[in-house]
Each structure stands twice: as C-alpha cells, then as structure tokens.
Amino acid sequence: MVLQVLQRVTEDERPGAVTLIVYEVDGQPVGDISWPAYTSGGLFVSPAMGNPAPMPGALQRAIATMQAHGLDTVVINIEDRSLWNDNWGTLQD
Numbered sequence: 735m736v737l738q739v740l741q742r743v744t745e746d747e748r749p750g751a752v753t754l755i756v757y758e759v760d761g762q763p764v765g766d767i768s769w770p771a772y773t774s775g776g777l778f779v780s781p782a783m784g785n786p787a788p789m790p791g792a793l794q795r796a797i798a799t800m801q802a803h804g805l806d807t808v809v810i811n812i813e814d815r816s817l818w819n820d821n822w823g824t825l826q827d
Contacts, residue, residue: 739826740810740822741810750806754809754811756789763789763818
C-alpha cells in the first residue's frame with residue numbers, strides 16, 4: 735500500500751492514526767512510529783518507541799502497523815521539512 739498524500743502534524747499521537755516521527759541521526763533521516771494505546775481482547779496494546787529505522791523503511795513499517803492494528807491512516811511529525819523526500823509521498827501541511 736502506498737499513501738500518496740500524507741498529513742503533517744505536530745503531535746506525537748493522533749486518534750485513529752499511526753504517527754511517523756521523522757528526525758535526523760548521523761546525517762540521515764530516520765523514523766519512529768507511535769499510535770494511541772488501546773485494549774483488545776483484554777490485552778493492552780501500545781507502541782514500543784525508541785526503535786527508529788532509516789527512511790523510507792520506517793514509512794513502510796508505519797503503513798504495515800496501521801494495517802495490522804486496524805487504524806485509519808499514517809500522519810507525519812517532522813520538524814525539519816528538508817528531511818522529507820517527495821518520492822515517499824506528498825507531505826501536506
């Protein structure tokens with residue numbers, strides 16, 4: 735699944751969405767994912783942050799997480815717009 739237009743946000747979590755937090759490590763863009771915690775079948779499900787992956791693999795992981803958890807979309811939290819590559823999708827403010 736390829737998401738053509740991705741919304742840029744300022745919060746780390748948004749209801750119904752996986753948030754991809756993009757930042758720079760050693761001169762390269764990386765991403766970490768977050769989503770609102772929820773309970774399913776009596777189990778508490780929450781993200782395990784602190785495991786950034788290089789872009790665009792982190793975006794692919796965010797999309798797979800969205801699908802696996804039945805969430806609605808992926809949104810992007812990125813302070814430095816220059817880290818975004820338009821080949822990954824259109825970033826909409």
